[in-house]
Amino acid sequence: MTPSRTTGRSPALNLFLVIWCALVFGFLMAPLLIVFPISFSSASYLQFPPPGWSLRWYQAYLSDYAWMDATWRSVKVALATTVLSTVLGTMLAFSLVRGRYPGRAALGQVANTPLLVPTIIYSVAVYGLFAQMRLIGQWWGIVLAHTVLAIPYVTIMVSAALKTVDPRLEQAAIGLGASRLTAIRRVTLPIIRPAIISAMFLAFISSFDELVVAMFLGGVNMTLPKKMFDNIVNEIDPTIAAVSVLQILLVCVCLLLAKRFGMGGQKIGV
Amino acid sequence: MRRGLFSLNLSRKTWSGIGGAVPPILYITLLFLLPVLIFLGGAFDDTPRHLVRSVSDPLYQRVLIDTLMLGLYVTGICFILGYPLAYALSVMPPRWALVGFAFLLLPFWTSLLVRTYAWMVLLGRNGVINNLLMGLGLIDTPVSFLNNMSGVLIGMVHVLLPYMVFPLFDVMKRVDGSLLSAAEGLGAPGWKIFLRVYLPLTLPGILAGSVLVFVLSIGFYITPALLGGGRVATMALMIERQVREFLDWDFAAALSLVLLICTLLVSIGLGRLLRGKEIHG
Numbered sequence: 001m002t003p004s005r006t007t008g009r010s011p012a013l014n015l016f017l018v019i020w021c022a023l024v025f026g027f028l029m030a031p032l033l034i035v036f037p038i039s040f041s042s043a044s045y046l047q048f049p050p051p052g053w054s055l056r057w058y059q060a061y062l063s064d065y066a067w068m069d070a071t072w073r074s075v076k077v078a079l080a081t082t083v084l085s086t087v088l089g090t091m092l093a094f095s096l097v098r099g100r101y102p103g104r105a106a107l108g109q110v111a112n113t114p115l116l117v118p119t120i121i122y123s124v125a126v127y128g129l130f131a132q133m134r135l136i137g138q139w140w141g142i143v144l145a146h147t148v149l150a151i152p153y154v155t156i157m158v159s160a161a162l163k164t165v166d167p168r169l170e171q172a173a174i175g176l177g178a179s180r181l182t183a184i185r186r187v188t189l190p191i192i193r194p195a196i197i198s199a200m201f202l203a204f205i206s207s208f209d210e211l212v213v214a215m216f217l218g219g220v221n222m223t224l225p226k227k228m229f230d231n232i233v234n235e236i237d238p239t240i241a242a243v244s245v246l247q248i249l250l251v252c253v254c255l256l257l258a259k260r261f262g263m264g265g266q267k268i269g270v
Numbered sequence: 271m272r273r274g275l276f277s278l279n280l281s282r283k284t285w286s287g288i289g290g291a292v293p294p295i296l297y298i299t300l301l302f303l304l305p306v307l308i309f310l311g312g313a314f315d316d317t318p319r320h321l322v323r324s325v326s327d328p329l330y331q332r333v334l335i336d337t338l339m340l341g342l343y344v345t346g347i348c349f350i351l352g353y354p355l356a357y358a359l360s361v362m363p364p365r366w367a368l369v370g371f372a373f374l375l376l377p378f379w380t381s382l383l384v385r386t387y388a389w390m391v392l393l394g395r396n397g398v399i400n401n402l403l404m405g406l407g408l409i410d411t412p413v414s415f416l417n418n419m420s421g422v423l424i425g426m427v428h429v430l431l432p433y434m435v436f437p438l439f440d441v442m443k444r445v446d447g448s449l450l451s452a453a454e455g456l457g458a459p460g461w462k463i464f465l466r467v468y469l470p471l472t473l474p475g476i477l478a479g480s481v482l483v484f485v486l487s488i489g490f491y492i493t494p495a496l497l498g499g500g501r502v503a504t505m506a507l508m509i510e511r512q513v514r515e516f517l518d519w520d521f522a523a524a525l526s527l528v529l530l531i532c533t534l535l536v537s538i539g540l541g542r543l544l545r546g547k548e549i550h551g
Binding site: 009010013016017018020021024025027028029030031032034035038046048088089091092094095096098099100101102107110111113114116117118119120121122124125126127128129144145147148151155205208209211212225228229232233240241243244247248251252254255 | 284285286287288289290291293294295297298299301302303304305306308309310351352354355357358361370372373374375376377379380381382383384385386387388389390391392394396397398401428431460485488489491492496506509510513519522526529530533534537
């Protein structure tokens with residue numbers, strides 16, 4: 001698996017690396033793999049190995065109003081967050097990379113502060129504000145807060161891509177008679193499209209999985225992570241295993257799509 | 271006025287492109303900076319009593335120390351697991367490295383709730399691991415992994431390991447192999463090449479990964495809440511409890527301020543160290 005590139009690596013080191021990788025990857029993948037057999041179990045409580053197989057937990061999930069309601073709310077929140085944060089984050093990226101005004105670096109730092117402040121602090125703070133404005137329980141209240149958390153991801157990814165685009169391409173288009181907006185839309189945006197698509201996937205997943213903010217702002221209107229949280233705290237019923245399997249499959253699809261249309265799998269994580 | 275001393279800086283050219291920054295910055299100011307500052311401001315209501323209490327009350331001192339220690343443990347374990355892994359990924363043929371990255375990214379992107387639930391299934395008293403160990407005759411009674419520190423550590427390392435591996439991989443990929451060959455050609459033994467050449471060269475990645483993991487781990491909420499089962503107290507859990515149970519917003523703000531200062535000190539302090547390294551080394 002790890003053939004020598006430099007001459008110095010001994011077979012013992014190679015063996016160690018192979019075993020180490022196998023163990024760490026096993027540790028990383030074990031929790032993902034374990035939910036598959038449990039989700040197909042026929043037992044009515046958690047049992048491993050399952051005594052028999054069935055699809056009852058998938059049926060339970062799909063036919064339960066509370067689960068479905070939470071799922072659709074999460075999809076709605078994540079889609080709206082994706083749109084809002086992609087627009088705002090891309091605007092900011094263009095301004096920071098292409099602008100020629102003083103204090104750009106400082107503005108970039110300000111835009112990244114949501115990544116630095118622990119989510120619990122932000123959750124409590126925005127809960128205080130929204131409670132006064134009677135926004136608790138509104139799905140778009142969660143969107144407003146999730147967008148704050150997603151903007152830095154979009155800005156970082158789009159800025160990185162934008163820095164590699166030669167501004168003279170845009171200037172040439174303007175020189176040929178295009179307006180500035182047309183030049184951006186027809187020349188620059190197509191070049192950085194993979195980065196924008198990757199950023200959108202990141203924004204979507206970051207909102208779809210977010211629990212702490214949604215827990216404070218959701219009130220009685222739960223998102224999917226909140227419903228899962230309550231399920232874990234109260235009773236462990238294998239419905240959540242079925243939900244987990246579906247979410248893992250969703251991530252696989254997102255990763256494959258991002259790899260196909262975005263910048264490729266490797267760069268998305270960072 | 272227009273021809274004053276500052277006219278050059280205020281000329282239209284110098285401000286070009288700032289328009290695009292106005293909506294996003296306004297958004298972040300109104301929906302992030304403002305609520306956070308208003309909330310944290312509560313810590314200073316009339317007297318500094320909340321702040322004093324948050325750092326002098328032995329209970330909260332204990333929680334702060336526990337939180338920082340938890341962060342150190344998580345960072346240390348992530349480093350031990352992640353360093354050889356990142357190295358292997360950086361020297362693998364690209365096709366294998368892609369497979370390795372898939373194994374890193376899939377859990378990385380998977381919902382935290384899914385992973386936490388799965389760990390509860392694996393680590394519970396009647397969980398998969400206990401059954402396996404008892405089946406093999408290695409233990410007689412189930413080991414408790416949940417509702418204590420070990421479960422929280424396992425869960426958090428699982429979440430944060432990729433944050434350690436990505437920066438390490440980035441730095442290792444850029445290490446100049448000829449430096450290692452040179453050291454070898456000069457007769458240095460393998461361990462010495464590692465300690466004197468490779469480790470210093472990868473130090474920026476170690477620092478970047480460690481800061482990221484540490485800062486994220488001291489603000490963690492979900493994993494300690496679920497895998498700790500209420501028996502592991504962290505700053506994040508205390509802040510939530512002050513707001514939800516005691517409705518003591520001002521004291522929650524004081525605790526938040528303490529946590530935030532720790533976060534900023536580590537990220538800015540080590541960030542500076544990192545930049546210094548790049549300039550001098």
